[in-house]
Amino acid sequence: MYSDSDAAALYDLLDPWDPDRWPGDAFYAGLLTDAESVLDVGCGTGAMLHWARAHGHHGRLAGLDPDCAALARARRRADVEWVNGVAASMGWDTEFELAIMTGHAFQFLIADDDIRSSLAAIRAALRAGGRFAFETRHPQARAWEAWNPSNASDVVDAAGRTLRVWHQVEAVREDVVTFTGTTAEPGGAVVRVDRASLRFLDAAGLDAFLAEAGFTVEARYGDWGRGPVTSTSEEIITIARRA
Ligand SMILES: C[S@@+](CC[C@H](N)C(=O)[O-])C[C@H]1O[C@@H](n2cnc3c(N)ncnc32)[C@H](O)[C@@H]1O
Numbered sequence: 001m002y003s004d005s006d007a008a009a010l011y012d013l014l015d016p017w018d019p020d021r022w023p024g025d026a027f028y029a030g031l032l033t034d035a036e037s038v039l040d041v042g043c044g045t046g047a048m049l050h051w052a053r054a055h056g057h058h059g060r061l062a063g064l065d066p067d068c069a070a071l072a073r074a075r076r077r078a079d080v081e082w083v084n085g086v087a088a089s090m091g092w093d094t095e096f097e098l099a100i101m102t103g104h105a106f107q108f109l110i111a112d113d114d115i116r117s118s119l120a121a122i123r124a125a126l127r128a129g130g131r132f133a134f135e136t137r138h139p140q141a142r143a144w145e146a147w148n149p150s151n152a153s154d155v156v157d158a159a160g161r162t163l164r165v166w167h168q169v170e171a172v173r174e175d176v177v178t179f180t181g182t183t184a185e186p187g188g189a190v191v192r193v194d195r196a197s198l199r200f201l202d203a204a205g206l207d208a209f210l211a212e213a214g215f216t217v218e219a220r221y222g223d224w225g226r227g228p229v230t231s232t233s234e235e236i237i238t239i240a241r242r243a
Pocket of ligand 1: 015041042043044045047064065066067070085086087088101102103104105108109
């Protein structure tokens, strides 16, 4: 079988954080370089804040995630604060200039009440005028339609095992997509199956939650080149300011 720790290491191989390669990472790298204190909500394995510290960020950096195995990888760097928990449980009080949710982590918030309490905790963590930057997949692009075995990725993990990883949608109910991620050996033997649900809010839905939580939308983009949201946009990228 494939442990949580193995899966966290595999995540970094499949989704490496690299602003030189990925425009989304470059977008956030610019924001966090300019901010004196940064909170990464849903930090996963911590790659973004590792990069920030390694590239000379001298301010306060903190990451939070409920996944213990991912956070164990984050903790390999001790000069960043790491907290195990969900966004809604955060207790920071007016401490950060910038909060970020990357890797579509915001979409892991499913229930209206969880979105409300998570946004309330993020707002509370921000200083007056602080900003919250995050992206969600635009529902109009129906990204989940590409999540099937024909789009599998082949990868050699850190232990030298050749593996095949693919996704498969189980259900689409209103704006919530439930899917599995399967990891298998080349011969087909399945070593791990993970199940997750993601919510696909449209811009109006997002803005209603943000306004209710006390944020104003400062900027909205439909792509990483800072173009507007259009009828073909695949992303909804938001920079919201604590009102
Ligand atoms: C796709 S990963 C993205 C990780 C990282 N931000 C990145 O870009 O590589 C989504 C992360 O959100 C975390 N997550 C899920 N539910 C959460 C919640 N309620 N509050 C905070 N983080 C959550 C997961 O544990 C996971 O590490």
